[in-house]
Amino acid sequence: MKFICxxxxxxxxxxxxxISFAQIETTTLEQLQAKTIQPGxxxxxxxxxxxxxxxxCVAELPYFEQAAKDTTNKKIKILLINLDFVSEKAKVEAxxxxxxxxxxxxxxxxxDPNKWIDQVDSSWDGAIPATVFYKNGKKVFFHEGDxxxxxxxxxxxxxxS
Amino acid sequence: MKKIIVFLALSISIVFASFITDGGYxxxxxxxxxxxxxxxxxxxxxxxxxxxxxxIVVFTCNHCPYAMKYEDRIIALNxxxxxxxxxxxxxxxxxxxxxxDDSFANMKKRAKEKSFTFPYLVDETQEIAxxxxxxxxxxxxxxxxxxADLIVKYIGAIDDNTDNASAVTVKYVEQAVDALLAGKxxxxxxxxxxxxxxxxxx
Numbered sequence: 001m002k003f004i005c006x007x008x009x010x011x012x013x014x015x016x017x018x019i020s021f022a023q024i025e026t027t028t029l030e031q032l033q034a035k036t037i038q039p040g041x042x043x044x045x046x047x048x049x050x051x052x053x054x055x056x057c058v059a060e061l062p063y064f065e066q067a068a069k070d071t072t073n074k075k076i077k078i079l080l081i082n083l084d085f086v087s088e089k090a091k092v093e094a095x096x097x098x099x100x101x102x103x104x105x106x107x108x109x110x111x112d113p114n115k116w117i118d119q120v121d122s123s124w125d126g127a128i129p130a131t132v133f134y135k136n137g138k139k140v141f142f143h144e145g146d147x148x149x150x151x152x153x154x155x156x157x158x159x160x161s
Numbered sequence: 162m163k164k165i166i167v168f169l170a171l172s173i174s175i176v177f178a179s180f181i182t183d184g185g186y187x188x189x190x191x192x193x194x195x196x197x198x199x200x201x202x203x204x205x206x207x208x209x210x211x212x213x214x215x216x217i218v219v220f221t222c223n224h225c226p227y228a229m230k231y232e233d234r235i236i237a238l239n240x241x242x243x244x245x246x247x248x249x250x251x252x253x254x255x256x257x258x259x260x261x262d263d264s265f266a267n268m269k270k271r272a273k274e275k276s277f278t279f280p281y282l283v284d285e286t287q288e289i290a291x292x293x294x295x296x297x298x299x300x301x302x303x304x305x306x307x308x309a310d311l312i313v314k315y316i317g318a319i320d321d322n323t324d325n326a327s328a329v330t331v332k333y334v335e336q337a338v339d340a341l342l343a344g345k346x347x348x349x350x351x352x353x354x355x356x357x358x359x360x361x362x363x
Contacts, residue, residue, distance in 0.1 A: 053226045054357065055259075083355055085226070085324040112321040112331075114352040127297045127358035145358070 024082065024093055029110040029119060032081065039137030043075040044160045049108075049120075049130045051083045052095045056146040057129040061099065063149040067156055068103050076160060078103040083128060133159050185294010188350045192218075192304050192311040195289045197252065197282035200269045205280045207250065207304075207311065214246030215305040215314070215341060217334060220284075220295040222253045223271045224262035225357035228298040230323050232275055235299070238319070238334060239279040247303070247338045249279040254290035255298070259360040290359055297356030303337045303347075314341060317352030 027035075036045035048064055050057035061080070068078050080103050084092045089107060096105050110116040117126050121142040124130055133141035133155065140159050147155070186192060199205040207216055219235055221228045239249035255263040265283050272281045284290050293302055294316075303315035315337035320329040337347040 051226075056358070085230075087324060113323075113354045114318060114321060114333075117353040117355070124353070125296045126353045126355045128355065 024089060024096065024105050024107050026086070026109050027081075027106040029108070029116045032079070032106065032108070033119075036077075036079065036134045037137050037139075038134075042136055043077055044140075044156065045134040046076065046078045046156070047081055047132045047134070048078070049081050049083055049128050051128060052092055053084065054128050060129060060146045060148070060152075061101065063147065063152050064103055065101065066149060067152055070153070071156065071160070074160060076156065080105045082107050135159060185292065185296075186302065186313045186316065188313055188316065190313045192302065192313050193289075193292060194311065195282075195284075197284055197289065198265070199280045199282050200265075200272045200277075205250070205282055210248060212246065213248055213306065215303065215338075216311070217242060217247055217249045217338065218293070218302040218304060219249060219251045219319075220254050220290055220293070220298055220300040220302075220359070221251050222255045222260070222263045222298045222357070223267050224255070224260045225298045227323055227354075227356045230326075231299050231319055234319055234326060236275065236278065241335075242338055243279070245338075245342055247342070251277070251279055251281045252284050252289060252295075253281065254284040254287050254295060254359050256287070256360045256362045258362075263360075287359075287362060295359060297354075297358050299354075299356060301334055303334060303341070305341050314347050315350055318354035321352075323354065 032047070036047055046064070046067075048060075050061065052058065064078050064080065068076070080101065082092050082105055084107070086107060086109055092105070092107065113126060117124050120130070120132060121139070123142065124144050127144060129146050130144045131142070131147060132139060141155055143155075194207045196204050196206050207213075210216070217238055221231070221235065223229075235249060235251065242248065253263055253268055257264040261267070268281055268283060271277075295302075299319060301315070301317060301319055302313060304311040305314045315334065317333060319334050320332045322329045331349075333349055333352050336349060340347045
């Protein structure tokens with residue numbers, strides 16, 4: 001009996017990593033801003049707001065993946081901020097695994113959107129995708145709507161020196 | 162001649178730019194009425210509702226998870242406020258080619274499944290969504306009848322928690338309509354929310 005228990009335990013432990021999904025860290029807006037708005041830090045932080053249910057968002061994710069690949073030696077960090085409902089985290093984790101996303105994905109838990117949307121950008125209406133760049137503690141670019149690869153690359157080139 | 166062409170091109174681009182950047186209605190603006198096809202195949206106008214004191218106009222659709230989360234709350238709004246003079250009027254502005262879920266046939270189906278008690282209209286040309294300044298679903302405009310005019314009194318979200326109706330702390334639309342019914346100023350006139358961007362026709 002003990003043998004069977006041990007065997008079961010072994011099986012569970014051995015196969016657990018294979019069946020578990022990529023863990024997604026939850027972040028508040030304050031935590032996100034502390035990560036990306038850093039005076040004196042000339043890393044270009046690119047924050048993209050997206051959701052699995054948003055067609056244009058999903059379509060532009062590969063451009064952010066490609067941009068990260070193209071810029072590995074430069075001081076650029078891309079953060080993909082997921083806005084699926086917190087109750088559907090497992091779905092997002094499965095999606096991230098399936099798409100093999102290399103950029104860091106966070107799940108945003110920021111409370112009342114009427115408050116936090118304005119804190120990201122006052123011109124933002126809340127439609128996604130939306131993308132914001134920070135550098136040296138300042139917002140240098142905000143865009144509501146999708147970007148194609150050329151547009152994204154141009155914006156990165158413009159703000160990264 | 163060249164100058165004229167440049168001038169023409171410039172003026173066309175200015176007109177075009179102003180059309181694109183037109184943010185739609187602001188609080189206090191006069192809203193236009195419309196004639197849109199309802200799920201009963203008849204045309205609906207706000208003017209048809211002669212007894213209404215105003216309207217809760219909701220741009221919504223079938224496919225969007227945010228709109229779906231709010232379906233029951235939109236039904237509840239109509240159940241509560243229709244008899245008080247503020248009926249819900251739902252408008253689907255999405256391009257059904259891009260989102261087949263939002264086709265007229267699927268609107269009828271969804272309305273039947275959920276027993277919608279309010280008009281569910283299709284904004285085929287997307288002109289009403291553009292004129293009002295709707296950008297996503299759901300997007301609410303509360304209108305108040307003042308003499309012959311429809312005045313925009315509230316623009317934004319239904320409440321402050323899309324995901325969890327039982328965790329809502331502020332019901333923005335109810336707050337606005339309650340204030341209007343009491344003859345008071347609307348406490349919060351505009352709010353922002355995450356939603357599905359309206360799919361515009363190309």
